[in-house]
Amino acid sequence: MAMDIDITFISDPGCPWGYSASPSLAALQWRYGPRLRWRLVTIGLAEDASLYEERGYDPVMMADRMEMFRQFGMPFTQGPRARLTGTGRACRALHAVRRLSPGDEITAFRALQLGWFTTRMLMDEDTNIAAALERVPGLDVPEVMATIDTPEVEASYQADRAEARTAAGSPTEFQGKAANTDGAVRYTAPSLIFRCADRSLEAGGFQPMEAYDVLVANLDPTGSRRGVPDDRPEEVLAEFPLGLTTQEVAEVMRTDIEQPLDRRAAAQMLIRAVGRGTVAVEPIGDDGLWHAI
Numbered sequence: 001m002a003m004d005i006d007i008t009f010i011s012d013p014g015c016p017w018g019y020s021a022s023p024s025l026a027a028l029q030w031r032y033g034p035r036l037r038w039r040l041v042t043i044g045l046a047e048d049a050s051l052y053e054e055r056g057y058d059p060v061m062m063a064d065r066m067e068m069f070r071q072f073g074m075p076f077t078q079g080p081r082a083r084l085t086g087t088g089r090a091c092r093a094l095h096a097v098r099r100l101s102p103g104d105e106i107t108a109f110r111a112l113q114l115g116w117f118t119t120r121m122l123m124d125e126d127t128n129i130a131a132a133l134e135r136v137p138g139l140d141v142p143e144v145m146a147t148i149d150t151p152e153v154e155a156s157y158q159a160d161r162a163e164a165r166t167a168a169g170s171p172t173e174f175q176g177k178a179a180n181t182d183g184a185v186r187y188t189a190p191s192l193i194f195r196c197a198d199r200s201l202e203a204g205g206f207q208p209m210e211a212y213d214v215l216v217a218n219l220d221p222t223g224s225r226r227g228v229p230d231d232r233p234e235e236v237l238a239e240f241p242l243g244l245t246t247q248e249v250a251e252v253m254r255t256d257i258e259q260p261l262d263r264r265a266a267a268q269m270l271i272r273a274v275g276r277g278t279v280a281v282e283p284i285g286d287d288g289l290w291h292a293i
Contacts, residue, residue, distance in 0.1 A: 006196070092157050233273055
């Protein structure tokens, strides 16, 4: 009998590495979704913009740095923001979501990423955080924003920050995928810790889908592994409430992990599905966000 696998998902909504790993995370969710139980741990990369300013960053430099991440296929906006932003406020919003609507924080995390990387909104301002969270179905966004400064949310956020900074001596540090930017060795985004029964395995930092696949196979080879529906992306999209980007669909629908991902073929499948009236596409950044109808 297949066993459930718990995943501690350590990430930050403002990390481009965490965002760029989205295709692999979507494929992991598709293949093993019913068996996976996710727990988000927010890193809190930078409490406010001062950390980046101290390192000599500016909005133009940050926008230029984002260009290198386009190679991983996720959509980005172009051009610099009006100023630098920290991630602490957005992370606190996720803890407010967790308290008010447990289970929605993963979807809210995705919504904040889309706001962060496909728009030039300043994602440390409450109005922009709220606008991004409006994507989460059924979420009471005004109530979330009203509780963001409560002691309970602050305590939850600080507990996550501390947990994310326990990577010293871990397999993640051994692999060179930990960081120390504020005095403690921390996990980088996205780090996934898989637990099944009394076993625990780590995939620290940015990893390909194959890394996650082999960890699941070692933790519980008795479980099922869902295949890919032939030329029908609608079935895949139906399980992702905020939709998927072209690159994510291509990774989920890749039938042979030894073959390169075929983004063009995925786009053609999606376009045909739009023609059938079963899929809609929302322009986002320099790509599209595809939704099942």
